[in-house]
Amino acid sequence: MNLETYELKAQVVKALAHPLRLAICEYLLETKEPKCVNYIASVFNKNQSVISKHLSILQQASIVKIQKEGVFTRYTLTQPEIIDNLLKSINEIVKKTAENNIRLTKHL
Amino acid sequence: MNLETYELKAQVVKALAHPLRLAICEYLLETKEPKCVNYIASVFNKNQSVISKHLSILQQASIVKIQKEGVFTRYTLTQPEIIDNLLKSINEIVKKTAENNIRLTKHL
C-alpha cells in the first residue's frame, strides 16, 4: 500500500486524535440526534469557537456531517456504526493496557 | 465519562495519527513476526532514528511491545486483533468517504 493512502488514513486518525473530539464523537454516538454547536459547547463547557473548530476538523475528515436548519448547524456522525467500532477498539486497547499495568505492579 | 479517560484514549489515537506509524502497524500486522528497527527502516526507506522514534511512540501507547535479543530490539503488536479491527474501521471510513465523493461528483 502506497504512502498516499496512509496519508488519507492518517488524516482520519488525526481528526480523532484529541480528547475533546473523541468525547464529541462519543456524545454524538450516544444521543444519535444531530446537535448544534452551542449546545455541544454547553455540554462540554467550552468556548463556542473552540467547539466550532473541532467540529470543522471532524467534518473535514468526513467523520461528522452537518445539516443546516435556519440559524442552526446540526452535527451528526456520518458513519455511526464504524465510529462505534473504532471507539470500541480504542477502549479495548486502553483497558487491556491498564489491566496489564495492574498485573505487572501486583508483584511489587 | 470524564476528560482524563479521553486523554488516555487520545494518547492511543495520537500514537496512530501518522502515516508512517499506521504503515508500520499494518506491516507488523501482516508479517506477524517481530521486526528489528533497521529492518523496518529499510522496508520504508527511512532514517534509522526516525523509525526508532516512531516505534518508541507506538510503544509508549502500548500499541507495540519489544523483545530484546542480543543487539536487536524486535517490535511486535501488543494486541494484533484489536489493532486489526481498528485499522479496518479506519479503512472503512476512508473507503466510504471516497465512494461518497465519487457518487457526489457523478452529477457534474
Place this chain on the structure above:
DNA sequence: TTAATATATTCCAATATTAGAATATCGTCA
C-alpha cells in the same frame, strides 16, 4: 580492550496544533 553494529537519545529548525478573544458572516424576525 577495541572495533563494529544496532538502537536510543539529543539537538535543532521547520511546521502543525491548540485555545481563546475578537471579528465576520449568515439567517431570522421585528
Place this chain on the structure above:
DNA sequence: TGACGATATTCTAATATTGGAATATATTAA
C-alpha cells in the same frame, strides 16, 4: 432595513510534532 443570535473565521501566543544529523549507549566478537 436593522438588531439579534448562531456559527465560522481570523489572529495570536503557547505548545507539540516532526525529520535528520550527530551523538550516546549497549551488545557482541575479535
